[in-house]
Amino acid sequence: MIWTLIKINVAALFAGFFKRNKKPSVVAIVLISWFVFNLTITFMIIIGAMFNSIVSPFFEAEIGWFYFALAGLSVVAMCFFGIVFMVQPQIFNARDNELLLSMPIRPWLILSGRLSSLLLIEYIFSAVILFPAFMVLLIRGYLDYVPTLGIVFFFASSLLLPLLALALGCLVGWLIVLMSSRIVRGKNIVMLTLSLAFLGTYLWLATRLNNYLTVLIDSGAEMAADIRRTLPPVYHLGVAIADGNIISFIIFSLFAIVPFAVMCALLSASLIKMATAARTARKVEYQEKAMRVTGAGAALFDKEVRRFWSLPTYVLNASLGVIATIIATVVLIVYPSIITDTLQQFTETVPDIDMGMTGVIALAAIAALNNVSAPSISLEGRQLWIIKSMPLLPREILLVKIGVHIAVCGIPTLLAGIVCIFVLPVTGALPILLMLALPMSITVMFALIGIALNLRFPRFDWINPIQPVKQGLSSILTLFGGIGLIIVLVITYVILSNVLAIETFLLFCTAATITTSAALYVYLVNGGIRKFEKL
Numbered sequence: 001m002i003w004t005l006i007k008i009n010v011a012a013l014f015a016g017f018f019k020r021n022k023k024p025s026v027v028a029i030v031l032i033s034w035f036v037f038n039l040t041i042t043f044m045i046i047i048g049a050m051f052n053s054i055v056s057p058f059f060e061a062e063i064g065w066f067y068f069a070l071a072g073l074s075v076v077a078m079c080f081f082g083i084v085f086m087v088q089p090q091i092f093n094a095r096d097n098e099l100l101l102s103m104p105i106r107p108w109l110i111l112s113g114r115l116s117s118l119l120l121i122e123y124i125f126s127a128v129i130l131f132p133a134f135m136v137l138l139i140r141g142y143l144d145y146v147p148t149l150g151i152v153f154f155f156a157s158s159l160l161l162p163l164l165a166l167a168l169g170c171l172v173g174w175l176i177v178l179m180s181s182r183i184v185r186g187k188n189i190v191m192l193t194l195s196l197a198f199l200g201t202y203l204w205l206a207t208r209l210n211n212y213l214t215v216l217i218d219s220g221a222e223m224a225a226d227i228r229r230t231l232p233p234v235y236h237l238g239v240a241i242a243d244g245n246i247i248s249f250i251i252f253s254l255f256a257i258v259p260f261a262v263m264c265a266l267l268s269a270s271l272i273k274m275a276t277a278a279r280t281a282r283k284v285e286y287q288e289k290a291m292r293v294t295g296a297g298a299a300l301f302d303k304e305v306r307r308f309w310s311l312p313t314y315v316l317n318a319s320l321g322v323i324a325t326i327i328a329t330v331v332l333i334v335y336p337s338i339i340t341d342t343l344q345q346f347t348e349t350v351p352d353i354d355m356g357m358t359g360v361i362a363l364a365a366i367a368a369l370n371n372v373s374a375p376s377i378s379l380e381g382r383q384l385w386i387i388k389s390m391p392l393l394p395r396e397i398l399l400v401k402i403g404v405h406i407a408v409c410g411i412p413t414l415l416a417g418i419v420c421i422f423v424l425p426v427t428g429a430l431p432i433l434l435m436l437a438l439p440m441s442i443t444v445m446f447a448l449i450g451i452a453l454n455l456r457f458p459r460f461d462w463i464n465p466i467q468p469v470k471q472g473l474s475s476i477l478t479l480f481g482g483i484g485l486i487i488v489l490v491i492t493y494v495i496l497s498n499v500l501a502i503e504t505f506l507l508f509c510t511a512a513t514i515t516t517s518a519a520l521y522v523y524l525v526n527g528g529i530r531k532f533e534k535l
Contacts, residue, residue, distance in 0.1 A: 048132035059142050066224040069238030071133040079122040079165030087173025111268050122162035130158050149244035160256040167259040296392050304404040317469050321369035329416045356426035357502045363439040368482030373405035373450030374475040378459045378468035394529045405447035413439045434506050441513040448520035450478045455531040
Protein backbone atom coordinates (compact mmCIF):
# COMPACT_ATOMS: atom_id res chain seq x y z
CA MET A 1 0.00 0.00 0.00
CA ILE A 2 2.73 2.44 0.93
CA TRP A 3 4.47 2.01 -2.41
CA THR A 4 1.19 2.63 -4.23
CA LEU A 5 0.68 5.88 -2.32
CA ILE A 6 4.26 6.95 -2.96
CA LYS A 7 3.87 6.20 -6.65
CA ILE A 8 0.65 8.24 -6.83
CA ASN A 9 2.15 11.28 -5.11
CA VAL A 10 5.40 11.18 -7.07
CA ALA A 11 3.44 10.82 -10.31
CA ALA A 12 1.37 13.85 -9.28
CA LEU A 13 4.56 15.96 -9.30
CA PHE A 14 4.82 15.50 -13.05
CA ALA A 15 1.11 15.27 -13.77
CA GLY A 16 0.92 18.86 -14.95
CA PHE A 17 3.24 18.22 -17.86
CA PHE A 18 1.19 15.56 -19.63
CA LYS A 19 -2.41 14.62 -20.21
CA ARG A 20 -3.87 11.92 -18.04
CA ASN A 21 -4.31 8.42 -19.51
CA LYS A 22 -2.43 9.50 -22.61
CA LYS A 23 1.12 8.52 -23.44
CA PRO A 24 3.23 11.68 -23.83
CA SER A 25 4.65 12.31 -27.25
CA VAL A 26 8.35 11.98 -27.95
CA VAL A 27 8.52 15.67 -28.86
CA ALA A 28 6.99 16.72 -25.52
CA ILE A 29 9.38 14.50 -23.59
CA VAL A 30 12.40 15.82 -25.49
CA LEU A 31 11.39 19.47 -25.10
CA ILE A 32 10.66 19.16 -21.37
CA SER A 33 13.85 17.16 -20.78
CA TRP A 34 15.90 19.75 -22.69
CA PHE A 35 14.33 22.58 -20.69
CA VAL A 36 14.95 20.85 -17.33
CA PHE A 37 18.51 19.96 -18.36
CA ASN A 38 19.41 23.52 -19.33
CA LEU A 39 17.81 24.99 -16.22
CA THR A 40 19.65 22.53 -13.97
CA ILE A 41 23.00 23.11 -15.68
CA THR A 42 22.58 26.87 -15.34
CA PHE A 43 21.97 26.63 -11.60
CA MET A 44 24.87 24.23 -11.18
CA ILE A 45 27.24 26.58 -13.00
CA ILE A 46 26.21 29.48 -10.75
CA ILE A 47 26.58 27.41 -7.59
CA GLY A 48 29.85 25.92 -8.80
CA ALA A 49 31.25 29.42 -9.36
CA MET A 50 30.33 30.31 -5.78
CA PHE A 51 32.12 27.27 -4.34
CA ASN A 52 35.09 27.81 -6.64
CA SER A 53 35.64 31.26 -5.15
CA ILE A 54 35.82 30.00 -1.56
CA VAL A 55 37.51 26.60 -1.81
CA SER A 56 41.12 27.86 -1.94
CA PRO A 57 40.89 30.41 0.92
CA PHE A 58 39.25 27.88 3.23
CA PHE A 59 41.57 24.96 2.62
CA GLU A 60 44.67 27.16 2.66
CA ALA A 61 43.51 28.59 6.00
CA GLU A 62 43.12 24.98 7.27
CA ILE A 63 39.36 25.35 7.79
CA GLY A 64 38.34 22.96 5.04
CA TRP A 65 35.50 21.69 7.23
CA PHE A 66 33.88 25.13 6.82
CA TYR A 67 33.58 24.49 3.06
CA PHE A 68 31.47 21.38 3.68
CA ALA A 69 29.54 23.12 6.43
CA LEU A 70 28.53 25.89 4.04
CA ALA A 71 27.54 23.31 1.41
CA GLY A 72 25.29 21.58 3.94
CA LEU A 73 23.85 24.86 5.14
CA SER A 74 23.10 25.84 1.53
CA VAL A 75 21.27 22.54 0.97
CA VAL A 76 19.12 22.99 4.08
CA ALA A 77 18.28 26.60 3.18
CA MET A 78 17.41 25.84 -0.45
CA CYS A 79 15.32 22.78 0.46
CA PHE A 80 13.51 24.71 3.19
CA PHE A 81 12.59 27.65 0.97
CA GLY A 82 11.67 25.25 -1.81
CA ILE A 83 9.00 23.30 0.08
CA VAL A 84 7.89 25.41 3.04
CA PHE A 85 4.81 26.73 1.21
CA MET A 86 4.09 23.35 -0.38
CA VAL A 87 3.56 21.61 2.96
CA GLN A 88 0.13 23.12 3.64
CA PRO A 89 -1.54 22.26 0.30
CA GLN A 90 0.35 18.98 -0.11
CA ILE A 91 -0.27 17.51 3.34
CA PHE A 92 -3.08 19.30 5.17
CA ASN A 93 -5.27 20.78 2.43
CA ALA A 94 -4.86 18.25 -0.36
CA ARG A 95 -8.09 17.74 -2.26
CA ASP A 96 -8.07 13.95 -1.84
CA ASN A 97 -7.44 13.92 1.93
CA GLU A 98 -11.02 13.05 2.83
CA LEU A 99 -11.16 10.35 0.14
CA LEU A 100 -8.00 8.67 1.44
CA LEU A 101 -9.02 9.02 5.08
CA SER A 102 -12.35 7.32 4.30
CA MET A 103 -10.47 4.26 3.11
CA PRO A 104 -8.93 1.59 5.36
CA ILE A 105 -5.54 3.28 5.13
CA ARG A 106 -3.59 4.27 8.20
CA PRO A 107 -2.74 7.98 8.52
CA TRP A 108 0.99 7.30 8.63
CA LEU A 109 0.77 5.59 5.25
CA ILE A 110 -1.01 8.60 3.75
CA LEU A 111 1.59 10.88 5.33
CA SER A 112 4.43 8.77 3.95
CA GLY A 113 3.04 9.14 0.45
CA ARG A 114 2.75 12.90 0.86
CA LEU A 115 6.23 13.34 2.33
CA SER A 116 7.83 11.16 -0.34
CA SER A 117 6.99 13.64 -3.09
CA LEU A 118 8.36 16.55 -1.04
CA LEU A 119 11.46 14.55 -0.21
CA LEU A 120 12.04 13.81 -3.89
CA ILE A 121 12.03 17.55 -4.63
CA GLU A 122 14.53 18.11 -1.82
CA TYR A 123 16.86 15.41 -3.11
CA ILE A 124 16.88 17.17 -6.48
CA PHE A 125 17.74 20.46 -4.75
CA SER A 126 20.45 18.68 -2.75
CA ALA A 127 22.04 17.25 -5.89
CA VAL A 128 22.01 20.66 -7.61
CA ILE A 129 24.16 22.06 -4.78
CA LEU A 130 26.32 19.14 -3.65
CA PHE A 131 27.33 17.93 -7.12
CA PRO A 132 28.99 21.27 -8.07
CA ALA A 133 30.59 21.43 -4.62
CA PHE A 134 32.11 17.98 -5.15
CA MET A 135 33.22 18.72 -8.72
CA VAL A 136 34.99 21.90 -7.58
CA LEU A 137 36.97 19.82 -5.09
CA LEU A 138 37.81 17.27 -7.77
CA ILE A 139 38.82 19.78 -10.45
CA ARG A 140 40.82 22.04 -8.12
CA GLY A 141 42.64 19.07 -6.56
CA TYR A 142 41.39 19.62 -3.01
CA LEU A 143 39.68 16.23 -2.91
CA ASP A 144 43.11 14.82 -1.99
CA TYR A 145 42.77 16.64 1.33
CA VAL A 146 39.64 14.63 2.18
CA PRO A 147 40.01 11.09 3.60
CA THR A 148 38.19 8.19 1.96
CA LEU A 149 35.79 7.89 4.88
CA GLY A 150 35.08 11.62 4.55
CA ILE A 151 34.04 11.12 0.91
CA VAL A 152 31.68 8.37 2.03
CA PHE A 153 30.21 10.74 4.63
CA PHE A 154 29.83 13.43 1.95
CA PHE A 155 27.55 11.24 -0.15
CA ALA A 156 25.74 9.90 2.92
CA SER A 157 25.02 13.46 4.05
CA SER A 158 23.25 14.13 0.74
CA LEU A 159 20.63 11.64 1.92
CA LEU A 160 20.35 13.05 5.44
CA LEU A 161 20.38 16.82 4.86
CA PRO A 162 16.94 16.87 3.13
CA LEU A 163 15.45 15.12 6.18
CA LEU A 164 16.49 18.02 8.39
CA ALA A 165 15.18 20.57 5.90
CA LEU A 166 11.88 18.71 5.53
CA ALA A 167 11.45 18.58 9.30
CA LEU A 168 11.94 22.35 9.51
CA GLY A 169 9.61 22.92 6.54
CA CYS A 170 6.89 20.73 8.05
CA LEU A 171 7.21 22.52 11.39
CA VAL A 172 6.80 25.96 9.80
CA GLY A 173 4.01 24.69 7.54
CA TRP A 174 2.22 23.20 10.54
CA LEU A 175 2.51 26.49 12.44
CA ILE A 176 1.11 28.32 9.40
CA VAL A 177 -1.87 25.93 9.29
CA LEU A 178 -2.51 26.35 13.02
CA MET A 179 -2.26 30.12 12.75
CA SER A 180 -4.48 30.37 9.67
CA SER A 181 -7.12 28.14 11.25
CA ARG A 182 -7.53 30.68 14.06
CA ILE A 183 -7.58 33.76 11.88
CA VAL A 184 -11.14 34.77 11.16
CA ARG A 185 -10.66 37.86 9.03
CA GLY A 186 -7.93 38.67 6.55
CA LYS A 187 -6.55 35.13 6.39
CA ASN A 188 -5.51 35.43 2.76
CA ILE A 189 -3.82 38.77 3.38
CA VAL A 190 -1.83 37.31 6.26
CA MET A 191 -0.78 34.29 4.19
CA LEU A 192 0.17 36.48 1.26
CA THR A 193 2.17 38.80 3.54
CA LEU A 194 4.07 35.86 5.02
CA SER A 195 4.74 34.48 1.55
CA LEU A 196 6.01 37.84 0.31
CA ALA A 197 8.19 38.17 3.41
CA PHE A 198 9.82 34.79 2.72
CA LEU A 199 10.23 35.65 -0.96
CA GLY A 200 11.66 39.07 -0.17
CA THR A 201 14.13 37.59 2.29
CA TYR A 202 15.24 35.01 -0.25
CA LEU A 203 15.69 37.59 -3.03
CA TRP A 204 17.51 39.98 -0.69
CA LEU A 205 19.94 37.24 0.31
CA ALA A 206 20.42 36.31 -3.35
CA THR A 207 21.23 39.90 -4.33
CA ARG A 208 23.72 40.20 -1.47
CA LEU A 209 25.46 36.94 -2.37
CA ASN A 210 28.59 38.57 -3.81
CA ASN A 211 29.01 40.71 -0.69
CA TYR A 212 28.62 37.66 1.52
CA LEU A 213 31.21 35.74 -0.49
CA THR A 214 33.67 38.59 -0.04
CA VAL A 215 33.04 38.58 3.71
CA LEU A 216 33.45 34.80 3.82
CA ILE A 217 36.79 34.98 2.05
CA ASP A 218 38.09 37.88 4.16
CA SER A 219 36.91 36.63 7.56
CA GLY A 220 36.38 32.90 7.07
CA ALA A 221 38.09 31.90 10.32
CA GLU A 222 35.95 34.20 12.47
CA MET A 223 32.73 33.05 10.78
CA ALA A 224 33.79 29.42 11.12
CA ALA A 225 34.11 29.94 14.86
CA ASP A 226 30.60 31.42 14.95
CA ILE A 227 29.21 28.46 13.00
CA ARG A 228 30.90 26.09 15.42
CA ARG A 229 29.19 27.74 18.39
CA THR A 230 25.73 28.42 16.98
CA LEU A 231 25.07 25.63 14.45
CA PRO A 232 26.40 22.34 15.84
CA PRO A 233 24.72 20.13 13.17
CA VAL A 234 26.46 22.01 10.36
CA TYR A 235 29.76 22.06 12.25
CA HIS A 236 29.74 18.30 12.87
CA LEU A 237 28.82 17.71 9.24
CA GLY A 238 31.88 19.67 8.12
CA VAL A 239 34.20 17.93 10.59
CA ALA A 240 32.83 14.49 9.68
CA ILE A 241 33.63 15.01 5.99
CA ALA A 242 36.88 16.96 6.30
CA ASP A 243 38.45 14.66 8.93
CA GLY A 244 36.53 11.42 8.40
CA ASN A 245 35.34 11.74 12.01
CA ILE A 246 32.83 8.97 12.79
CA ILE A 247 31.64 10.54 16.06
CA SER A 248 30.84 13.84 14.35
CA PHE A 249 28.96 12.02 11.60
CA ILE A 250 26.86 10.15 14.16
CA ILE A 251 26.06 13.43 15.93
CA PHE A 252 25.07 15.06 12.63
CA SER A 253 22.95 12.03 11.70
CA LEU A 254 21.05 12.31 14.97
CA PHE A 255 20.41 16.01 14.32
CA ALA A 256 18.93 15.09 10.94
CA ILE A 257 17.02 11.89 11.72
CA VAL A 258 15.57 12.59 15.19
CA PRO A 259 13.73 15.86 14.30
CA PHE A 260 12.39 14.23 11.13
CA ALA A 261 11.13 11.19 13.05
CA VAL A 262 9.54 13.35 15.75
CA MET A 263 7.82 15.54 13.17
CA CYS A 264 6.52 12.49 11.28
CA ALA A 265 5.11 11.07 14.52
CA LEU A 266 3.38 14.35 15.41
CA LEU A 267 1.95 14.82 11.93
CA SER A 268 0.75 11.22 11.78
CA ALA A 269 -1.00 11.52 15.13
CA SER A 270 -2.75 14.78 14.21
CA LEU A 271 -3.31 14.32 10.46
CA ILE A 272 -6.97 13.31 10.76
CA LYS A 273 -7.80 16.16 13.11
CA MET A 274 -6.05 18.84 11.06
CA ALA A 275 -7.20 17.57 7.65
CA THR A 276 -10.85 17.34 8.68
CA ALA A 277 -11.05 20.28 11.08
CA ALA A 278 -13.87 22.69 10.49
CA ARG A 279 -12.42 25.98 9.30
CA THR A 280 -13.20 29.04 11.34
CA ALA A 281 -15.58 31.42 9.63
CA ARG A 282 -16.53 34.93 10.52
CA LYS A 283 -20.11 35.29 11.72
CA VAL A 284 -21.90 37.99 9.84
CA GLU A 285 -25.13 39.53 11.03
CA TYR A 286 -27.58 39.92 8.20
CA GLN A 287 -28.33 43.49 7.19
CA GLU A 288 -30.97 44.27 4.66
CA LYS A 289 -29.54 46.07 1.65
CA ALA A 290 -30.68 46.88 -1.84
CA MET A 291 -29.89 44.09 -4.27
CA ARG A 292 -27.17 44.91 -6.76
CA VAL A 293 -27.70 43.30 -10.12
CA THR A 294 -24.73 42.61 -12.39
CA GLY A 295 -24.31 40.75 -15.60
CA ALA A 296 -22.97 37.22 -15.87
CA GLY A 297 -19.69 38.50 -17.32
CA ALA A 298 -19.15 40.90 -14.42
CA ALA A 299 -19.96 38.13 -11.93
CA LEU A 300 -17.42 35.80 -13.56
CA PHE A 301 -14.80 38.57 -13.62
CA ASP A 302 -15.36 39.20 -9.91
CA LYS A 303 -15.07 35.47 -9.21
CA GLU A 304 -11.79 35.21 -11.12
CA VAL A 305 -10.27 38.18 -9.30
CA ARG A 306 -11.37 36.85 -5.91
CA ARG A 307 -9.85 33.45 -6.65
CA PHE A 308 -6.58 35.04 -7.72
CA TRP A 309 -6.19 36.99 -4.47
CA SER A 310 -7.39 34.04 -2.35
CA LEU A 311 -4.46 31.84 -3.39
CA PRO A 312 -1.09 33.20 -2.21
CA THR A 313 0.65 30.55 -4.31
CA TYR A 314 -1.15 31.85 -7.40
CA VAL A 315 -0.17 35.44 -6.64
CA LEU A 316 3.50 34.65 -5.95
CA ASN A 317 4.09 32.34 -8.89
CA ALA A 318 1.95 33.96 -11.58
CA SER A 319 2.50 37.66 -10.92
CA LEU A 320 6.16 38.11 -10.03
CA GLY A 321 6.25 40.93 -12.55
CA VAL A 322 3.35 42.69 -10.83
CA ILE A 323 5.07 42.44 -7.45
CA ALA A 324 8.34 43.75 -8.89
CA THR A 325 6.49 46.58 -10.69
CA ILE A 326 4.67 47.70 -7.55
CA ILE A 327 7.87 47.63 -5.46
CA ALA A 328 9.83 49.52 -8.14
CA THR A 329 7.07 52.14 -8.49
CA VAL A 330 6.97 52.78 -4.74
CA VAL A 331 10.76 53.04 -4.59
CA LEU A 332 10.76 55.36 -7.61
CA ILE A 333 8.32 57.69 -5.83
CA VAL A 334 9.86 57.57 -2.34
CA TYR A 335 13.58 57.04 -3.08
CA PRO A 336 14.02 57.72 -6.81
CA SER A 337 17.82 57.78 -6.56
CA ILE A 338 17.89 54.01 -5.95
CA ILE A 339 16.27 53.32 -9.33
CA THR A 340 17.88 56.17 -11.25
CA ASP A 341 21.39 55.25 -10.08
CA THR A 342 20.87 51.66 -11.22
CA LEU A 343 19.54 52.78 -14.60
CA GLN A 344 22.39 55.25 -14.94
CA GLN A 345 24.94 52.49 -14.42
CA PHE A 346 23.24 50.48 -17.16
CA THR A 347 23.23 53.40 -19.61
CA GLU A 348 26.94 53.97 -19.02
CA THR A 349 27.76 50.39 -20.01
CA VAL A 350 25.44 50.24 -23.04
CA PRO A 351 25.99 53.01 -25.62
CA ASP A 352 23.20 54.88 -27.41
CA ILE A 353 20.57 54.07 -24.74
CA ASP A 354 19.42 56.84 -22.42
CA MET A 355 17.73 56.44 -19.05
CA GLY A 356 14.22 56.82 -20.48
CA MET A 357 14.70 53.97 -22.97
CA THR A 358 16.26 51.90 -20.20
CA GLY A 359 13.06 52.37 -18.20
CA VAL A 360 10.98 51.24 -21.19
CA ILE A 361 13.09 48.10 -21.56
CA ALA A 362 12.87 47.34 -17.82
CA LEU A 363 9.08 47.73 -17.71
CA ALA A 364 8.65 45.59 -20.83
CA ALA A 365 10.90 42.85 -19.44
CA ILE A 366 9.04 42.80 -16.12
CA ALA A 367 5.67 42.66 -17.90
CA ALA A 368 6.81 39.49 -19.72
CA LEU A 369 7.25 37.68 -16.39
CA ASN A 370 3.51 37.53 -15.60
CA ASN A 371 1.47 34.42 -16.42
CA VAL A 372 -1.79 34.97 -14.53
CA SER A 373 -3.94 33.67 -17.39
CA ALA A 374 -1.86 30.52 -18.04
CA PRO A 375 -3.38 28.30 -15.29
CA SER A 376 -6.79 30.03 -15.08
CA ILE A 377 -8.72 27.38 -17.04
CA SER A 378 -6.99 24.48 -15.27
CA LEU A 379 -7.85 25.98 -11.88
CA GLU A 380 -11.54 25.41 -12.61
CA GLY A 381 -10.78 21.74 -11.95
CA ARG A 382 -13.80 19.51 -11.73
CA GLN A 383 -16.06 22.57 -11.44
CA LEU A 384 -15.43 23.56 -15.06
CA TRP A 385 -19.05 22.67 -15.80
CA ILE A 386 -20.19 25.57 -13.62
CA ILE A 387 -18.75 28.31 -15.81
CA LYS A 388 -19.71 26.39 -18.95
CA SER A 389 -23.30 26.36 -17.72
CA MET A 390 -23.38 30.14 -17.20
CA PRO A 391 -25.39 32.25 -19.66
CA LEU A 392 -22.21 33.27 -21.41
CA LEU A 393 -20.77 32.39 -24.78
CA PRO A 394 -17.42 30.53 -24.74
CA ARG A 395 -15.84 33.60 -26.33
CA GLU A 396 -17.07 35.76 -23.44
CA ILE A 397 -15.69 33.32 -20.84
CA LEU A 398 -12.25 33.35 -22.45
CA LEU A 399 -12.31 37.14 -22.75
CA VAL A 400 -13.12 37.45 -19.04
CA LYS A 401 -10.09 35.35 -18.13
CA ILE A 402 -7.95 37.43 -20.48
CA GLY A 403 -9.38 40.59 -18.95
CA VAL A 404 -8.42 39.47 -15.43
CA HIS A 405 -4.79 39.07 -16.53
CA ILE A 406 -4.84 42.51 -18.17
CA ALA A 407 -6.46 44.12 -15.12
CA VAL A 408 -4.17 42.49 -12.54
CA CYS A 409 -0.96 43.02 -14.53
CA GLY A 410 -1.84 46.00 -16.73
CA ILE A 411 -2.96 48.49 -14.10
CA PRO A 412 0.33 48.38 -12.10
CA THR A 413 2.28 48.44 -15.38
CA LEU A 414 0.37 51.48 -16.64
CA LEU A 415 0.80 53.34 -13.34
CA ALA A 416 4.51 52.50 -13.31
CA GLY A 417 4.83 53.89 -16.85
CA ILE A 418 3.15 57.14 -15.84
CA VAL A 419 5.45 57.50 -12.82
CA CYS A 420 8.50 56.83 -15.00
CA ILE A 421 7.43 59.54 -17.43
CA PHE A 422 7.40 62.14 -14.64
CA VAL A 423 10.41 60.91 -12.63
CA LEU A 424 12.81 59.73 -15.32
CA PRO A 425 14.15 62.05 -18.02
CA VAL A 426 11.64 60.94 -20.69
CA THR A 427 11.25 63.60 -23.34
CA GLY A 428 9.60 63.50 -26.73
CA ALA A 429 6.37 62.01 -27.99
CA LEU A 430 7.89 58.70 -29.14
CA PRO A 431 9.64 57.81 -25.81
CA ILE A 432 6.45 58.67 -23.90
CA LEU A 433 4.40 56.52 -26.27
CA LEU A 434 6.84 53.62 -25.93
CA MET A 435 6.84 53.89 -22.12
CA LEU A 436 3.10 53.22 -22.10
CA ALA A 437 2.50 51.18 -25.25
CA LEU A 438 5.26 48.53 -25.24
CA PRO A 439 4.76 47.18 -21.67
CA MET A 440 0.96 47.21 -22.10
CA SER A 441 1.12 45.45 -25.48
CA ILE A 442 3.33 42.77 -23.97
CA THR A 443 0.85 42.39 -21.10
CA VAL A 444 -2.02 41.86 -23.52
CA MET A 445 0.02 39.46 -25.65
CA PHE A 446 0.93 37.23 -22.72
CA ALA A 447 -2.65 37.26 -21.46
CA LEU A 448 -3.65 35.77 -24.81
CA ILE A 449 -0.67 33.40 -24.93
CA GLY A 450 -1.51 32.05 -21.47
CA ILE A 451 -5.09 31.22 -22.43
CA ALA A 452 -4.05 29.68 -25.75
CA LEU A 453 -1.48 27.43 -24.06
CA ASN A 454 -3.86 26.48 -21.26
CA LEU A 455 -6.43 25.39 -23.84
CA ARG A 456 -3.72 23.26 -25.44
CA PHE A 457 -2.38 21.84 -22.17
CA PRO A 458 -5.24 21.84 -19.62
CA ARG A 459 -5.06 19.94 -16.33
CA PHE A 460 -8.20 19.41 -14.25
CA ASP A 461 -7.36 16.43 -12.00
CA TRP A 462 -4.96 18.31 -9.74
CA ILE A 463 -4.71 17.45 -6.05
CA ASN A 464 -3.89 20.99 -4.93
CA PRO A 465 -3.77 24.36 -6.74
CA ILE A 466 0.03 24.39 -6.69
CA GLN A 467 0.13 21.83 -9.48
CA PRO A 468 -1.53 23.83 -12.29
CA VAL A 469 0.08 27.08 -11.10
CA LYS A 470 3.66 25.89 -10.64
CA GLN A 471 3.86 22.60 -12.55
CA GLY A 472 1.33 23.12 -15.32
CA LEU A 473 2.96 23.01 -18.73
CA SER A 474 1.04 26.09 -19.86
CA SER A 475 2.37 28.09 -16.89
CA ILE A 476 5.94 26.95 -17.44
CA LEU A 477 5.87 27.63 -21.17
CA THR A 478 4.35 31.08 -20.65
CA LEU A 479 6.85 32.08 -17.96
CA PHE A 480 9.96 30.87 -19.73
CA GLY A 481 8.54 32.02 -23.04
CA GLY A 482 8.65 35.53 -21.58
CA ILE A 483 12.24 35.05 -20.47
CA GLY A 484 13.11 33.65 -23.88
CA LEU A 485 11.45 36.60 -25.60
CA ILE A 486 13.57 39.03 -23.61
CA ILE A 487 16.76 37.16 -24.54
CA VAL A 488 15.80 37.02 -28.22
CA LEU A 489 15.02 40.74 -28.35
CA VAL A 490 18.31 41.62 -26.67
CA ILE A 491 20.27 39.49 -29.13
CA THR A 492 18.32 40.95 -32.05
CA TYR A 493 19.06 44.50 -30.98
CA VAL A 494 22.76 43.73 -30.53
CA ILE A 495 22.82 42.49 -34.12
CA LEU A 496 20.84 45.45 -35.49
CA SER A 497 22.22 48.20 -33.23
CA ASN A 498 24.38 49.62 -36.03
CA VAL A 499 21.34 49.92 -38.30
CA LEU A 500 18.43 50.85 -36.00
CA ALA A 501 18.20 53.37 -33.17
CA ILE A 502 16.80 51.98 -29.92
CA GLU A 503 13.58 54.01 -30.26
CA THR A 504 12.94 52.61 -33.73
CA PHE A 505 13.71 49.07 -32.61
CA LEU A 506 11.31 49.32 -29.65
CA LEU A 507 8.65 50.77 -31.94
CA PHE A 508 9.00 47.73 -34.20
CA CYS A 509 8.73 45.50 -31.08
CA THR A 510 5.52 47.25 -30.10
CA ALA A 511 4.06 46.78 -33.57
CA ALA A 512 5.11 43.10 -33.55
CA THR A 513 3.46 42.41 -30.17
CA ILE A 514 0.24 44.14 -31.25
CA THR A 515 0.19 42.11 -34.47
CA THR A 516 0.84 38.89 -32.52
CA SER A 517 -1.94 39.76 -30.09
CA ALA A 518 -4.37 40.32 -32.96
CA ALA A 519 -3.45 36.95 -34.48
CA LEU A 520 -3.88 35.21 -31.11
CA TYR A 521 -7.27 36.86 -30.63
CA VAL A 522 -8.45 35.62 -34.03
CA TYR A 523 -7.26 32.12 -33.11
CA LEU A 524 -8.99 32.15 -29.70
CA VAL A 525 -12.38 33.28 -31.05
CA ASN A 526 -12.23 30.48 -33.62
CA GLY A 527 -10.09 27.44 -32.83
CA GLY A 528 -9.79 28.36 -29.14
CA ILE A 529 -13.55 28.31 -28.70
CA ARG A 530 -13.77 24.85 -30.24
CA LYS A 531 -11.07 23.57 -27.87
CA PHE A 532 -12.87 25.09 -24.89
CA GLU A 533 -16.18 23.47 -25.86
CA LYS A 534 -14.49 20.05 -25.98
CA LEU A 535 -13.00 20.35 -22.47
